[in-house]
Amino acid sequence: MRRVLILGGTAEARALAAGLVAEGVHVITSLAGRVANPRLPEGEVRQGGFGGPDGLAAWLRAERADALVDATHPFAARMTASAAEAAARTGVPLLALRRPGWQEGPGDVWERVPSLHEAAALLTAPMRVFLTTGRRSLPVFAPVRGVWFLARSVDPPEPPIPDNVQVLLDRGPYTVEGERALIRRHRLDVLVTKDSGGTMTAAKLTAARELGLRVIMIDRPPPPPGVPVVCTVEEALSWTLASPWSQG
Numbered sequence: 001m002r003r004v005l006i007l008g009g010t011a012e013a014r015a016l017a018a019g020l021v022a023e024g025v026h027v028i029t030s031l032a033g034r035v036a037n038p039r040l041p042e043g044e045v046r047q048g049g050f051g052g053p054d055g056l057a058a059w060l061r062a063e064r065a066d067a068l069v070d071a072t073h074p075f076a077a078r079m080t081a082s083a084a085e086a087a088a089r090t091g092v093p094l095l096a097l098r099r100p101g102w103q104e105g106p107g108d109v110w111e112r113v114p115s116l117h118e119a120a121a122l123l124t125a126p127m128r129v130f131l132t133t134g135r136r137s138l139p140v141f142a143p144v145r146g147v148w149f150l151a152r153s154v155d156p157p158e159p160p161i162p163d164n165v166q167v168l169l170d171r172g173p174y175t176v177e178g179e180r181a182l183i184r185r186h187r188l189d190v191l192v193t194k195d196s197g198g199t200m201t202a203a204k205l206t207a208a209r210e211l212g213l214r215v216i217m218i219d220r221p222p223p224p225p226g227v228p229v230v231c232t233v234e235e236a237l238s239w240t241l242a243s244p245w246s247q248g
Contacts, residue, residue: 013071015233017041053085071097074220084224096229097236099197116140130188172200179207192216
């Protein structure tokens with residue numbers, strides 16, 4: 001039976017796992033363990049990291065994996081780099097599955113920046129900021145003086161929580177109506193977010209446009225050179241099932 005390792009944690013990874021399982025492929029999805037109660041995919045699930053490219057390469061060899069699909073979050077740059085290095089060492093075919101990023105439209109007021117630190121540098125007092133960049137990014141933003149943050153994340157950030165930060169624990173998908181009400185209730189005037197793409201969290205962008213909020217959009221890191229990239233689950237499923245290595 002063909003064996004495919006999916007580096008998961010996204011909705012696309014879960015959909016790909018379901019499609020491959022339906023085709024009779026032995027799927028192992030690896031979850032890094034950064035979310036306390038992740039949504040589990042079909043097939044076998046492996047929790048925890050590999051210990052960098054060395055550990056991942058050793059796993060691919062030991063488990064005789066036929067292919068590797070990197071379907072992690074678009075900002076999981078370290079895991080993506082490890083996947084590329086491990087695949088190159090072992091000769092295991094690698095595909096990156098990345099949903100398309102968000103595109104600015106009429107009425108949007110966006111500023112694109114390449115990093116969290118450059119986003120933080122654009123914040124000045126007095127501002128009330130809707131921060132949706134993940135709990136691990138909070139130390140980058142909290143020191144900005146005169147700025148108040150509503151920081152939304154799935155799991156709580158590490159304490160202590162600064163006085164200028166209110167944490168909102170929630171998980172998408174979100175609605176435009178709900179995001180609009182949230183922005184009004186907290187009198188927010190700036191949205192800081194990562195260009196994660198997808199529909200589960202896109203409602204905040206629509207609400208921001210309707211209410212005239214400034215959006216600071218952090219660009220996603222590029223994939224490693226030489227790694228093929230597809231944007232849809234259907235393309236990833238086709239690659240996995242139709243590649244020459246999958247026959248036999």
